[in-house]
Amino acid sequence: MDLRPIGCVHSPYTTMSDAPHQGRDSDQASEIVIDEQYAAGLRDVEHHPHLIVLCWFDRADRSKLTATPPHLSTEHGVFATRSPHRPNPIGFCVVDLIRRDGRTLHVQGLDAINNTPVLDIKPYSRGIDYVPGKKIRHRQQSQTL
Amino acid sequence: MDLRPIGCVHSPYTTMSDAPHQGRDSDQASEIVIDEQYAAGLRDVEHHPHLIVLCWFDRADRSKLTATPPHLSTEHGVFATRSPHRPNPIGFCVVDLIRRDGRTLHVQGLDAINNTPVLDIKPYSRGIDYVPGKKIRHRQQSQTL
Numbered sequence: 001m002d003l004r005p006i007g008c009v010h011s012p013y014t015t016m017s018d019a020p021h022q023g024r025d026s027d028q029a030s031e032i033v034i035d036e037q038y039a040a041g042l043r044d045v046e047h048h049p050h051l052i053v054l055c056w057f058d059r060a061d062r063s064k065l066t067a068t069p070p071h072l073s074t075e076h077g078v079f080a081t082r083s084p085h086r087p088n089p090i091g092f093c094v095v096d097l098i099r100r101d102g103r104t105l106h107v108q109g110l111d112a113i114n115n116t117p118v119l120d121i122k123p124y125s126r127g128i129d130y131v132p133g134k135k136i137r138h139r140q141q142s143q144t145l
Numbered sequence: 146m147d148l149r150p151i152g153c154v155h156s157p158y159t160t161m162s163d164a165p166h167q168g169r170d171s172d173q174a175s176e177i178v179i180d181e182q183y184a185a186g187l188r189d190v191e192h193h194p195h196l197i198v199l200c201w202f203d204r205a206d207r208s209k210l211t212a213t214p215p216h217l218s219t220e221h222g223v224f225a226t227r228s229p230h231r232p233n234p235i236g237f238c239v240v241d242l243i244r245r246d247g248r249t250l251h252v253q254g255l256d257a258i259n260n261t262p263v264l265d266i267k268p269y270s271r272g273i274d275y276v277p278g279k280k281i282r283h284r285q286q287s288q289t290l
Contacts, residue, residue: 001147001148001149001150001201001203001262002146002147002148003146003147003148003233004146004207004232004233005146006224006232006233034224038210038224038232040210040211040222041210041211041222041223041224041225041231041232042222042224042225043211043220043221043222043225044221044222044225045222045224045225047225048225050276052237054199054233054235054237056146058146062149065183065185065186066185066186066188075188076188076189077185077186077187077188077189077190078186079151079179079183079186079187079190079265079266079267080186080187080188080189080190080192080193080268081267081268082267082268082270082273086186086265087149087151087183087186087265088148088149088151088199088264088265090199090235090264090265092197092199092237092267094273094274094275094276096276117146119233119235120224120231120232120233120235121224122224122226122227122237123225123226123227124276125227126276128227128239129239129274130239130275130276131195131239131241131269131271131275
């Protein structure tokens, strides 16, 4: 299970504390530059106004299993938070594609810091990635470990 | 950039052709069993009705850079499709959490086949993961490579 970076983020954020907690909170533009060897994978990507970007937060602490979200005062398990510090620090962000210039994607709403490796890009689909406010069946109260 | 599986999918799908093209098209229930060493990361996950599940499609073809989606007749770059066959075959799925029993998450809407390694779980947030129908600034026509 080895990862191969397909490209790299160019962003104005140089440290994790510079970056917004969630990219969608920001209008800041960033660039994703895809490596030459993966360029053929970009064909038609410019037809999608929104993209899912998976990054590798290479400066994250992979030993963390709990985190305290910035807007809360209590600690939660990392899988109940969006903390970048987690066993597999894969960043997930839905971005707006502003335009494509060859292997460079100009995007808005990305929370990754400069030089973050990019792992994957997928078109966002409102049909399958959006959860309408439907009721969940059989939901029960929390269970203890 | 080595990945550590945090758990495993138990699903009724045994081959990639069994699985739905998109999990959200199906009401089928699956289980995600998190390994004991990552169990502390699950604390409070049961408070989230929808989860983002990142899996590793270990049976995917990582050499593919183009794909023809099932509903289309033309080939596109893999980064413009949701094909599981891609350089880093990280599956992304938004699922409904039906209930949690200790280290087992009972979910609905997952498209992963049986024994697929799980990489990460994040709470889905309608505020940051949903794209409303807003206009994109400066969007231009497609660029050639």
